[in-house]
Amino acid sequence: MKVRELLRYCELHEWRGLRAKATLRTNIKHLNALIGDEDIDALHYTRLKTLAGDLETYGKRPSAPATVKRKLDTLSNALTIATKMTKDDGSPVLIAKPTFPTFDIDNIQERVISDEEVAALFEVIAARREAEPARDWTRYDALIRFLLATACRRGEALRVWPSHIERRIVDGVARHFVIFERYTTKTKKPRIVPLTAEIVAMLPSLRLQAGNGPLFPFEPWTLWAMWKAVRDDMAARGYDFSLVRYHTTRHTTLTKAMKRYPIAMVSKLAGHASIQITADRYGHLSADDLVEMVDGIAA
Structure with a gap:
C-alpha cells in the first residue's frame, strides 16, 4: 500500500470525526507531496529522519520543530492504523510500525502577561x-x-x-x-x-x-x-x-x-x-x- 492510499483511507474512515480538519488536510497534503508514492512497508527510521528534514524546509517558509512533529504524528497515527488492517488473504497490511525520530521541542517560555x-x-x-x-x-x-x-x-x-x-x-x-x-x-x-x-x-x-x-x-x-x-x-x-x-x-x-x-x-x-x-x-x-x-x- 502506498502512503497516499493509507492517508486517504484514514481521512475517509478513521479521522472523519476530527474537528481540526484544516490542519489535518495540510499535514496530509505535505506528506503526499513528499512521500505519497512510497510503499508504507518500505519506510524506516533513516527515511523518516530524512522526511523530517524535508518537512522542515517544505513550503514558503521553514517549519518549526513542533510543526514538523505534528506532521510526522499524522503519519505515525496512520501507520498504527495500518498495523491493524488486513489484506484480502488475511495477512497484515503492515507488520510493524517503524521507529520515528524524536524531537527536542522547547515550549517553555518565561514571558507572562501582567x-x-x-x-x-x-x-x-x-x-x-x-x-x-x-x-x-x-x-x-x-x-x-x-x-x-x-x-x-x-x-x-x-x-x-x-x-x-x-x-x-x-x-x-x-x-x-x-x-x-x-x-x-x-x-x-x-x-x-x-x-x-x-x-x-x-x-x-x-x-x-x-x-x-x-x-x-x-x-x-x-x-x-x-x-x-x-x-x-x-x-x-x-x-x-x-x-x-x-x-x-x-x-x-x-x-x-x-x-x-x-x-x-x-x-x-x-x-x-x-x-x-x-x-x-x-x-x-x-x-x-x-x-x-x-x-x-x-x-
Whole structure:
C-alpha cells in the first residue's frame, strides 16, 4: 500500500470525526507531496529522519520543530492504523510500525502577561472592534478571555463547539464546564475545566453566533493577522509584545495558579500527562517569590 492510499483511507474512515480538519488536510497534503508514492512497508527510521528534514524546509517558509512533529504524528497515527488492517488473504497490511525520530521541542517560555498588559490588551481589541466592524473582533475578544480563563491551548479552544459546554450542579450551585474532547488535546485525553462567570455570561451570544459550528470559527491565518495587528497596537502604546504568543495566555494563567494552588490542581487544569511536567515547566520561582519566606524566617 502506498502512503497516499493509507492517508486517504484514514481521512475517509478513521479521522472523519476530527474537528481540526484544516490542519489535518495540510499535514496530509505535505506528506503526499513528499512521500505519497512510497510503499508504507518500505519506510524506516533513516527515511523518516530524512522526511523530517524535508518537512522542515517544505513550503514558503521553514517549519518549526513542533510543526514538523505534528506532521510526522499524522503519519505515525496512520501507520498504527495500518498495523491493524488486513489484506484480502488475511495477512497484515503492515507488520510493524517503524521507529520515528524524536524531537527536542522547547515550549517553555518565561514571558507572562501582567495585569496591566491584560487590561491594555482588551482596550486595544475594543479599539479594533470600533475601527474594523467588518472583522469579528467581538468573538476574538471572547477567545482571548477564554484562553486566559481556562489555560487551554489555542488549538483546543478552536475545537470547542456548543455541545462541549456542560451545566452541572456543584454543592447546590449551577456551574458550567467546558469539555475538551479526547484526541483534541495534546495528551489525547479528555479534560474538563470549569468556566468563570465572565465566560458563562458570554455563552448565549457565542452559542447563537456558532449555530452548528464551533464557538470560535477562526482560521489559522486569520488569527495570525489579528494577533499581528494587536501586537502592533500594543507596541504603539509602549508595550513590547514581540515575544507574546497565543500560548503565552496559557503560560500566564498556569504561572499565576502555581503561586496560589497545589501543584496537583494546577497539573489537572493544565492537562499535563504528569505532575513532573507541571513542576518542570511552571515550578520555577523568582527572587520576588522568596521575599515573604525570608521575612518570615528573619522574624
